[in-house]
Amino acid sequence: MxxxxxxxxxxxxxxxxxxxxxxxxxxxVRQRDLALDITQETFIKTWEYLRADKEIWNLRAFxxxxxxxxxxxxxxxKKEPSLDHLMDQxxxxxxxxxxxxYNALDVKYxxxxxxxxxxxYCDVILMRYVDELSIKGIxxxxxxxxxxxxxxxxxxxxxxxxxISKSNG
Amino acid sequence: xxxxxxxxxxxxxQIHLLNHEKQEIRARLFAYMEQHLPRQGGAGFFSSLKFYxxxxxxxxxxxxxxxxxxxxxAERSLPGDLAYSIKVDVIxxxxxxxxxxxxxxLSWHVTEAERRMAEADQLATQGGY
Numbered sequence: 411m412x413x414x415x416x417x418x419x420x421x422x423x424x425x426x427x428x429x430x431x432x433x434x435x436x437x438x439v440r441q442r443d444l445a446l447d448i449t450q451e452t453f454i455k456t457w458e459y460l461r462a463d464k465e466i467w468n469l470r471a472f473x474x475x476x477x478x479x480x481x482x483x484x485x486x487x488k489k490e491p492s493l494d495h496l497m498d499q500x501x502x503x504x505x506x507x508x509x510x511x512y513n514a515l516d517v518k519y520x521x522x523x524x525x526x527x528x529x530x531y532c533d534v535i536l537m538r539y540v541d542e543l544s545i546k547g548i549x550x551x552x553x554x555x556x557x558x559x560x561x562x563x564x565x566x567x568x569x570x571x572x573x574i575s576k577s578n579g
Numbered sequence: 580x581x582x583x584x585x586x587x588x589x590x591x592x593q594i595h596l597l598n599h600e601k602q603e604i605r606a607r608l609f610a611y612m613e614q615h616l617p618r619q620g621g622a623g624f625f626s627s628l629k630f631y632x633x634x635x636x637x638x639x640x641x642x643x644x645x646x647x648x649x650x651x652x653a654e655r656s657l658p659g660d661l662a663y664s665i666k667v668d669v670i671x672x673x674x675x676x677x678x679x680x681x682x683x684x685l686s687w688h689v690t691e692a693e694r695r696m697a698e699a700d701q702l703a704t705q706g707g708y
Contacts, residue, residue, distance in 0.1 A: 416617050424605060429595040436594050449596070450604045454611055461617040520590030539584065540591040567584060574583040 416460050423469050424453055430541040431477050437524050437536065438481050448484065452477040470543075474551040523573045531566030538563050657698050657705075 431452055436445035455476050459466065466472045524532050533552065537543045545563075549556045596604070649662075653670055656662035671691060678687035 417612060420612075421605075421608075424608060428601060428604065432596045432600075433591065433594045437591075446596075446600060446604070450607060453604070453608055457608070457612060457615070461615060463618060517590060517593050520587065520594075523587060523590075535587075536591055539588050570587050571581065571583045574586060 419469070420453075420457055420460055423456075423473065427470055427473055428453070431473055433536065433540065434474060434477055435481060437521070437532065438529075439484060440521065444484070448477060448480045451480055455480075468547075468550060471547060471550045474537075478551075519577070522577065523570065526573050527566070527569055531562055531569050534559055534562045535566040535570060657702055 428449060432445055432449045435448040435452075436442065439445050439448065452473055456466075456469070456473055459472075527535075534548055537548045537551065538545070543551070545556050545559050549559045552559070554562075649665065650670060653662040653665040656666050671694075674687060675691075678684050
């Protein structure tokens with residue numbers, strides 16, 4: 411990665427991947443402010459790495475890995491609150507932002523599904539179908555083989571279907 | 580893609596940064612980047628170059644002192660000494676190669692003969708023969 415282009419490359423990565431990184435954080439920590447903090451910290455740590463002229467062969471995968479490590483650090487520091495607890499407190503939906511309103515019901519519904527999914531399946535399903543990462547890209551991020559990723563996607567899809575069928579039925 | 584999965588993905592895609600959140604983080608990243616500019620790779624390169632320069636210079640100096648010392652030790656050697664083969668096989672061969680032209684060759688061979696005679700004298704003085 412050449413030094414003169416680092417800033418441009420980094421800012422472009424922010425524009426391209428910040429939503430995905432935020433989502434990746436949010437479905438795990440389930441607190442919007444915390445997910446925002448981790449997203450910001452992910453990019454700061456990545457910038458620190460880049461400015462030290464260290465080699466990053468896949469910036470997108472690197473961002474996910476940094477976010478993942480930060481979430482693990484956070485989980486170790488603080489026990490994760492349950493979704494029921496969050497629901498009791500009131501869901502941490504975003505404030506009105508002109509035309510960008512969440513459909514809180516959909517998100518609540520989604521979070522309930524995710525809450526009941528195995529994390530390893532949830533990770534790959536979101537990366538594959540929401541962030542549209544390739545199998546290889548996912549394999550690089552989670553440090554597993556492409557076969558393992560494919561199997562997890564297959565099982566994850568079954569789990570999503572079952573959970574949705576149950577919640578609808 | 581089945582309906583359940585579409586529903587799931589639709590929900591997931593609604594999770595994203597809001598405009599103002601994205602702008603705020605971008606602004607904070609900008610500020611951070613300005614305070615923490617990319618480290619000057621040149622400094623590292625030049626400092627390593629300096630290091631190599633000093634390493635090369637010290638290696639050359641050490642080599643020069645070592646070779647000069649060996650040469651001086653060998654020059655004073657007599658037949659039967661450990662350094663005599665260095666004197667005859669290395670130093671004198673080099674001088675032989677460096678002797679330019681017929682005149683230079685002749686001059687060197689005369690010197691070579693004088694050196695052998697001087698060695699013989701020294702040996703005779705020391706009672707070696």
